[in-house]
Amino acid sequence: MSEHAVAVVVERPMQLQLREVPLVAPTDNDLVVETCWSGISTGTEKLLYSGRMPIFPGMGYPLVPGYESVGRVVQAGRSTNYEIGEMVFVPGAACYGEVRGLFGGAASRVVIPALRALRISEALGERGTLLALAATAYHAFSAPTSAQPELIVGHGVLGRMMARIAVESGAKPVVWETNPARREGAIGYSVVDPDEDTRSNYRCICDVSGDPLILDQLIARAAPNAEIVLAGFYDEPMSFSFPPAFMREVRIRVAAQWKPAELIAVRDLVESRRLSLEGLITHRSNPAQAEDAYRTAFNDPSCLKMILDWRQNQ
Numbered sequence: 001m002s003e004h005a006v007a008v009v010v011e012r013p014m015q016l017q018l019r020e021v022p023l024v025a026p027t028d029n030d031l032v033v034e035t036c037w038s039g040i041s042t043g044t045e046k047l048l049y050s051g052r053m054p055i056f057p058g059m060g061y062p063l064v065p066g067y068e069s070v071g072r073v074v075q076a077g078r079s080t081n082y083e084i085g086e087m088v089f090v091p092g093a094a095c096y097g098e099v100r101g102l103f104g105g106a107a108s109r110v111v112i113p114a115l116r117a118l119r120i121s122e123a124l125g126e127r128g129t130l131l132a133l134a135a136t137a138y139h140a141f142s143a144p145t146s147a148q149p150e151l152i153v154g155h156g157v158l159g160r161m162m163a164r165i166a167v168e169s170g171a172k173p174v175v176w177e178t179n180p181a182r183r184e185g186a187i188g189y190s191v192v193d194p195d196e197d198t199r200s201n202y203r204c205i206c207d208v209s210g211d212p213l214i215l216d217q218l219i220a221r222a223a224p225n226a227e228i229v230l231a232g233f234y235d236e237p238m239s240f241s242f243p244p245a246f247m248r249e250v251r252i253r254v255a256a257q258w259k260p261a262e263l264i265a266v267r268d269l270v271e272s273r274r275l276s277l278e279g280l281i282t283h284r285s286n287p288a289q290a291e292d293a294y295r296t297a298f299n300d301p302s303c304l305k306m307i308l309d310w311r312q313n314q
Contacts, residue, residue, distance in 0.1 A: 003022060003023055003025075004020050004021065004022055004023060005020070005021055005023050005096075005107045005108045005109040005110070006018060006019070006020055006021075006107065006108040006287070007019070007020075007021045007064045007096065007099070007106060007107035007108070008064060008065060008066065008106035008107070008287065008290045008294075008308075009021065009062050009063070009064055009099060010048055010049055010061060010062060010063050010064075010065055011061060011062045012051075012061045012062070013049065013050060013051025013061070014049065014050065014051065016049060016290065016291050016294055017290075017291070018287055018288060018290050021064065021096045021097070021099050021107065022096060022097045022099075023095055023096065023097075023109065023110075023111050024095045024096070024097060024111055025111075026075060026077060026111045027077055028077040028078045028079040028080075029077050029079045029080065029113055029114055029115075030077045030080070030111050030112060030113055030114065031073050031075065031076055031077065031080060031082055031088070031111070031112055031113075031114050031117055032073070032074050032075035032076075032109065032110070032111055033069075033071040033072065033073055033074065033088060033090055033109065033110050033111075033112060033117065034071050034072050034074045034108070034109050034310075035069050035070070035071040035090070035105075035107060035108055035109060035110065035310040036070050036071050036072060036087075036125075036126070036309075036310060036311050037069070037070050037071075037125075037126040037128075037129050037307050037308065037309055037310065037311075038066050038068060038069040038070075038105050038106045038107075038129060038307070038308045038310065039066070039068030039069075039129035039130065039132075039281075039305055039306070039307055039308075040066070040068075040106075040293065040294055040297040040305075040306040040307075040308070041065075041066075041067070041068065042156065042297055042298055042303075043158075043210060043232065043233045044067075044103075044233055045065045045066070045294075045297075046297075046298045047233070047235055048063065048065050048102065049065070049294060049298065052235045053235070054235060056102070058094070058100060058101070058102045059100075059102060060100050060102075061100070062099050062100065063099065063100040063101070063102045063104075064093075064096055064099060064100070064101050064102075064103075064104045064105075064106055064107055065102065065103060065104075065105075065106050066092065066103055066104065066105030066106030066107075067091050067092035067103035067104075067105050067132055068091075068105060068129040068130070068131075068132045068133070069089070069090040069091075069092075069105035069106070069110070069129065070087065070088070070089055070090065070120065070124070070125075070126065070128040070129050071087070071088060071090060071109075071110070071310075072085060072086070072087055072088075073085060073086045073087075073088060073117075074109075076114070077114065079114075080114035081114070082114055082117070082119075086119060087119070087120055087121070087122055087124075087128070088117040088118060088119055088120060089117065089118040089120050089128050089129075089131050089132075089263070089267070090105050090110055090112055090116075090117060091103075091105070091116060091118075091132055091263070092104045092105045093105055093107070093110035093111065093112045095110055095111035095112065106287075106290075106308065108287070108310050118131070118260075118263055118264065118267060120267060120271075121271050124270065124271070124277075126281060126284075126307055126309075127270075127277040127278075127280075127281065129281075129305075129307060130157065130161070130277045130280055130281070130305065131263060131266055131267055131270070132258070132263070133157050133158050133161050134161050134165075134266040134269075134270065134275065134277070135258035135262045135263040135265075135266045136158060136161075136231070136255075136257070136258050137158055137161040137162040137165050137231075137266075138165055138258065138262050138265060138266045138269075139255060139256075139257070139258040139259065139262045140162065140206060140229055140231045140255035141162075141165075141166075141206075141229075142262055142265075147203065147204045147227075148165075148166040148169050148170075148171035148173070148204070149162065149166055149171070149173050149204045149205060149206040149229065150171070150173055150174065150202045150203055150204050150205070151173065151174050151175075151176065151199075151202040151204070151205045151206070151221065152166070152173050152174070152175045152176070152205075152206050152208065153175075153176045153194075153205070153206070153207040153208060153209045153211075153214065153218070154175075154176070154177065154207070154208040154209040154210075154232070155175050155176075155177035155179075155182045155183065155185075155186075155191050156182070156208070156304060157280050157304050157305050158208045158231070158232075159175055159177075159208045159209075160175075160185065160186075160280060160304075161280075162206060162208060162231070163175050163186070163187075163188075163189045164187060164188070164275055164276060165266075165269075165275060166189070167187065167188035167189055168269070168274055168275055172188070172189060173189050174189065174190055174191075174192060174197065174199075174202075175189060175190070175191045175192070176191075176192060176193070176194040176197065177191050177192075177193070178193065178194065179301050180193075181301055181302060182301065182304075185279055187276065194217075197221075199221065200220065200221050200222075200223075201221075201222075201223040202221050202222055202223060202226060203222075203223045203225075203226050203227070204226065204227050204229070205218050205221065205222060205226065205227070205228045205229070206228075206229040206231050206255075207228070207229070207230055207231065207232055208231050208232045209232055210232035210233055210234055210235075211232070211234075212234045212235070212236040212237065212238045213238075215228070215238055215239070215240035215252075216240050216241050216244070219240060219241070219244050219245050219248065219250055220244060222248050222250050223248070224248050224249060225248070225249050225250075225251070226248060226250055226251070227250075227251045227252075227253060228250060228251070228252050228253070229253050229254075229255055230252065230253070230254045230255065231255040280304055280305050281304070281305045281307055282302065282303055282304045282305060282306075283296060283297070283300075283303045283304075283305070283306040283307070284306070284307045284308075284309055285306060285307070285308055285309070286308070286309060286312055287308045287309075287310055287312075290308065293306050293308060294306075
């Protein structure tokens with residue numbers, strides 16, 4: 001088994017290349033997974049690429065990005081319950097020696113603890129890369145006492161996933177989208193320009209836009225005792241005018257990362273056809289053109305999700 005992989009490496013902010021990296025030796029508890037597809041995140045990965053990502057444990061350069069990978073098991077440790085050939089979702093890896101794995105999934109091959117991998121249906125194929133975003137959307141309203149959002153801000157992949165999960169749960173959310181090109185593709189919900197929406201009594205609002213200046217606008221549309229959920233990622237301080245929030249007694253909640261049980265839950269929703277992942281992958285590229293692919297993912301508003309197809313490099 002090769003002791004190296006080819007990976008996307010962010011050498012420093014605004015500098016990215018495809019190059020060979022070392023792989024750590026797998027243990028009895030590990031899987032070696034040959035990657036078929038990996039997705040590019042336009043949120044956290046854009047911050048990593050631009051150098052605006054706040055400091056987190058494991059942060060630093062050079063690093064391998066990516067936490068949306070699907071691949072096939074090519075080696076399974078004796079203590080695992082996996083077999084060669086099984087298809088799995090990989091939520092990132094940290095297996096490259098001195099090259100940091102944050103999040104580590106954008107590589108031709110990864111070594112990952114078996115407990116971190118998730119079996120998925122062969123039929124999912126490249127759509128399996130979307131499970132991390134589906135789990136993120138699911139996590140925001142997974143608590144037993146949570147109400148599904150009445151208003152979702154942003155109609156990218158995360159906003160669409162959140163709206164689809166809300167519809168599956170019996171809700172009928174409204175989605176705000178300022179870009180006319182992104183207002184298409186609604187399934188069971190409506191997408192509108194926020195300037196054309198006059199409603200100001202939303203009881204649950206979820207922002208996935210990542211706009212750090214949006215709180216006052218959302219508070220103005222909130223009903224008394226409403227909840228505002230921040231499910232995007234914000235690289236600048238957020239603030240709001242206190243009197244309107246005071247008069248409405250608004251609650252503000254931050255939704256963090258999904259839990260393993262939530263990843264399993266959305267996989268089951270997808271595989272039972274209760275949650276659709278159709279129409280969300282819009283662009284595909286060979287890893288050899290990784291730099292162009294990342295720029296397209298970050299800068300082209302028509303690109304909802306860019307997928308790197310690693311099968312051509314194996």
